[in-house]
Amino acid sequence: MAGILLVEDDPAVRIGLELALTRQGHTVTSYASGEEALEHVKVRRPEIAILDVMLPGIDGVEVCRRIRRLDQLPVILLTARGDDLDVVVGLEAGADDYVVKPVEPRVLDARIRAVLRRMESVASDRITFGDLVIDRGALKVVLSGREVHLTPTELRLLLELVRHPGQVLNRRYLLRAVWDHTHVADSRLVDACVQRVRAKIEAVPAEPEFIHTVRGFGYRFSPP
Amino acid sequence: MRRTHTGLRVRLVFTFTVIAVAASALVAGIGYEFVKSRMIDRAEQVAVSDVRDTLEGIRVPIGALWPGDSPPTDDEISALQKSLRPQGGRVVVRYEDYLYPDGDFGISDVPADLGVRATQRLVAKRQLIDGDMWLLIGTPVWRIEPIHTAQPTGMTVFVFAPLIEEQRLLSDLRQPLALAGGAMLIIALGLGLASARRVLLPVRRLGSAARALGAGHLDTRLPVHGQDELAELTATFNDTAAALERSVLELRSLEAMSRRFVADVSHELRTPLTAMTAVTDMLSEEAERLPREPAAAVRLVLQEIARLRTLVEQLIEASRFDSGTATLNVDTVNIVDAVCDCLAMRGWTDQVRVNVPQGLSFPLDPRRFDVIVANLVGNALRHGEPPVLVTARSTPNGLEVKVRDHGKGIPAKDLPFVFNRFYKAGARGDGSGLGLSIARANAQLHGGTISVRAQHPGTLFTVWLPPA
Numbered sequence: 001m002a003g004i005l006l007v008e009d010d011p012a013v014r015i016g017l018e019l020a021l022t023r024q025g026h027t028v029t030s031y032a033s034g035e036e037a038l039e040h041v042k043v044r045r046p047e048i049a050i051l052d053v054m055l056p057g058i059d060g061v062e063v064c065r066r067i068r069r070l071d072q073l074p075v076i077l078l079t080a081r082g083d084d085l086d087v088v089v090g091l092e093a094g095a096d097d098y099v100v101k102p103v104e105p106r107v108l109d110a111r112i113r114a115v116l117r118r119m120e121s122v123a124s125d126r127i128t129f130g131d132l133v134i135d136r137g138a139l140k141v142v143l144s145g146r147e148v149h150l151t152p153t154e155l156r157l158l159l160e161l162v163r164h165p166g167q168v169l170n171r172r173y174l175l176r177a178v179w180d181h182t183h184v185a186d187s188r189l190v191d192a193c194v195q196r197v198r199a200k201i202e203a204v205p206a207e208p209e210f211i212h213t214v215r216g217f218g219y220r221f222s223p224p
Numbered sequence: 225m226r227r228t229h230t231g232l233r234v235r236l237v238f239t240f241t242v243i244a245v246a247a248s249a250l251v252a253g254i255g256y257e258f259v260k261s262r263m264i265d266r267a268e269q270v271a272v273s274d275v276r277d278t279l280e281g282i283r284v285p286i287g288a289l290w291p292g293d294s295p296p297t298d299d300e301i302s303a304l305q306k307s308l309r310p311q312g313g314r315v316v317v318r319y320e321d322y323l324y325p326d327g328d329f330g331i332s333d334v335p336a337d338l339g340v341r342a343t344q345r346l347v348a349k350r351q352l353i354d355g356d357m358w359l360l361i362g363t364p365v366w367r368i369e370p371i372h373t374a375q376p377t378g379m380t381v382f383v384f385a386p387l388i389e390e391q392r393l394l395s396d397l398r399q400p401l402a403l404a405g406g407a408m409l410i411i412a413l414g415l416g417l418a419s420a421r422r423v424l425l426p427v428r429r430l431g432s433a434a435r436a437l438g439a440g441h442l443d444t445r446l447p448v449h450g451q452d453e454l455a456e457l458t459a460t461f462n463d464t465a466a467a468l469e470r471s472v473l474e475l476r477s478l479e480a481m482s483r484r485f486v487a488d489v490s491h492e493l494r495t496p497l498t499a500m501t502a503v504t505d506m507l508s509e510e511a512e513r514l515p516r517e518p519a520a521a522v523r524l525v526l527q528e529i530a531r532l533r534t535l536v537e538q539l540i541e542a543s544r545f546d547s548g549t550a551t552l553n554v555d556t557v558n559i560v561d562a563v564c565d566c567l568a569m570r571g572w573t574d575q576v577r578v579n580v581p582q583g584l585s586f587p588l589d590p591r592r593f594d595v596i597v598a599n600l601v602g603n604a605l606r607h608g609e610p611p612v613l614v615t616a617r618s619t620p621n622g623l624e625v626k627v628r629d630h631g632k633g634i635p636a637k638d639l640p641f642v643f644n645r646f647y648k649a650g651a652r653g654d655g656s657g658l659g660l661s662i663a664r665a666n667a668q669l670h671g672g673t674i675s676v677r678a679q680h681p682g683t684l685f686t687v688w689l690p691p692a
Contacts, residue, residue, distance in 0.1 A: 010495050016502030023506050080494060102498035102533055105505045172561060172590075186591065187555050216556045216587070 002116055005046035006030040007037045007063060008078065009055050013101075017050075020105035026112070034063035041067055048112055052078045053086050061086070061093045068094040072151040074115045078103070091192030096153040097179060098189075114180035118156035127162065129223035132201060132210065134162060143201055153178065154197045157190075161211060161221035170218035194219055233424055237416035244412030245405070252401045259397060263390050268348055268359055271310060271385040275361050276346070278308050279381070282365075298324075304381075314384040326384075334382050338362050342380050350387065357387040426454045430461055442469035487543035493536045500529050538658040541595075542645065545665040552589045552669055554692055559584045559616050559623070566597045576601055580616040586623045587692040592666040596674070597625070599663035600685045604629035608682055622672065625687040633683050634676070642676055
């Protein structure tokens with residue numbers, strides 16, 4: 001189904017995940033260290049990267065950060081714990097989603113598919129909000145004439161907000177619509193992704209003009 | 225504690241005062257009595273010798289009359305009274321059957337016993353008449369003239385000498401004595417309070433230090449002053465506190481080490497579990513094609529991997545609570561959605577009846593709320609009987625969520641311990657023994673709590689979360 005780059009230092013876990021993902025129809029290339037994986041990203045073009053956070057040498061978060069510098073390759077982090085700093089730091093570094101070890105292969109597969117689905121086009125039209133032009137067909141966002149590079153997740157979030165202009169969307173709704181999370185998941189995914197989108201499309205991210213926070217409820221897209 | 229030490233102070237001050245007052249009263253009393261008796265004795269001696277001298281000098285013919293004598297006239301008696309009368313005094317004379325009162329004083333003012341005794345010899349007595357002290361001297365009158373032999377005359381004189389002057393002097397003396405006594409009392413009270421404070425202050429300090437120690441301030445120590453028993457006690461207290469601090473620190477470090485160990489072990493277990501979990505789906509699919517017995521073996525392994533995973537997850541969660549690193553990510557959450565998501569994710573939707581108002585939303589940590597509901601419902605499904613009911617409502621005190629099953633219930637003796645770690649009422653099931661304790665820790669992290677009550681039939685768990 002998809003070309004997956006897997007980075008995991010523990011051989012047993014690496015082999016286990018390789019077996020599971022291959023069986024689900026993906027093509028897996030795996031590495032034991034971040035440095036090797038970064039070399040691979042430059043040469044071959046995987047469709048998605050799955051990174052263990054705890055790695056010898058440069059860690060998963062740093063690998064994610066360096067991948068983001070190169071392109072918008074979707075990244076899923078494999079973390080040891082659900083609610084510590086790993087997750088926050090990883091999401092700030094640009095990760096699209098995270099799963100907590102030990103992860104069931106079904107869950108991991110669902111997340112991979114959800115992330116990849118975000119790359120599919122929604123409809124072929126073009127909407128303009130002042131300086132901001134969103135091309136839903138070409139999956140391109142142009143701000144003041146220059147193209148803005150959004151990851152599939154960021155784009156999907158922006159499109160979801162744009163589809164309901166002026167309406168407050170709560171985090172649970174966004175988690176379902178963008179991440180396909182069917183259970184109570186981490187609202188930090190949404191918050192971190194909104195921050196990243198703001199950083200790319202807002203002139204002053206601290207005083208947003210497009211995506212507004214509605215405290216206690218969620219977010220609202222209302223162009224100036 | 226406080227009562228005894230107020231009591232001790234009162235007792236000390238009281239004793240001090242009583243001793244001081246008793247001593248000063250004794251000294252003042254003895255002095256007063258001494259002065260009084262000396263003064264009155266002197267007045268008495270003077271008065272008596274005056275009376276005696278005067279009587280020796282009288283020439284009035286009384287008693288058995290001698291040739292040439294004529295019975296005394298009233299004038300002669302008055303003259304006698306006058307000569308006997310001391311300054312401000314009175315003289316009552318009884319001669320045979322005649323009574324000669326003096327002013328408002330009569331024979332009725334003379335006590336009967338003195339009246340009788342005074343016919344034989346000179347007697348003196350102090351007597352209180354109308355509130356004033358008088359010295360009453362009664363004496364028979366003898367006649368020596370003219371034959372130089374004393375003969376009774378049948379006349380008795382009663383001289384009332386006033387003691388007003390002495391009385392005034394004594395009352396003048398009483399006033400400074402009373403003043404001195406009062407001053408003594410105040411000084412005694414002050415000294416008593418001061419010494420009580422001096423004695424009790426270290427006792428009070430020891431008391432509050434002991435309380436601080438009990439409250440967990442194990443570094444509490446007191447300065448040791450002097451060489452007395454209290455200083456010794458303070459030193460003993462310091463030694464005891466130091467010993468206690470040492471052993472508590474040891475225990476704490478041991479406990480921290482063992483917690484750290486559990487946390488480390490759990491984390492280490494996670495890696496092999498991740499590898500095993502990764503291939504569970506594949507194995508369970510393959511098991512379909514295996515012969516019956518190996519298939520059963522594979523399913524057993526898979527089932528136990530799942531159980532081990534739950535156990536490790538909960539151990540890690542519990543050690544996070546122990547180390548205080550558990551954090552709260554509060555969001556306003558629709559309760560119906562949260563409960564339904566929790567049930568749907570675990571495939572319990574058909575087995576549980578949910579009764580939650582549609583619009584009910586509440587600020588809480590959705591992940592932790594999910595853990596609480598999942599643990600309580602999972603527990604009810606595993607150990608109870610259907611129907612399992614989840615209800616929630618908003619109260620002025622916050623959010624109340626109830627999970628009720630209709631099974632046999634938990635034995636009353638086990639009920640108080642169900643939230644203890646690894647406490648399993650009844651048969652050992654597939655639960656880890658940590659679920660309820662983690663559920664409660666999650667509620668407590670919100671500032672809330674979970675309580676349990678037996679129902680007929682079944683068990684009711686009530687979660688309460690305060691408003692943010």
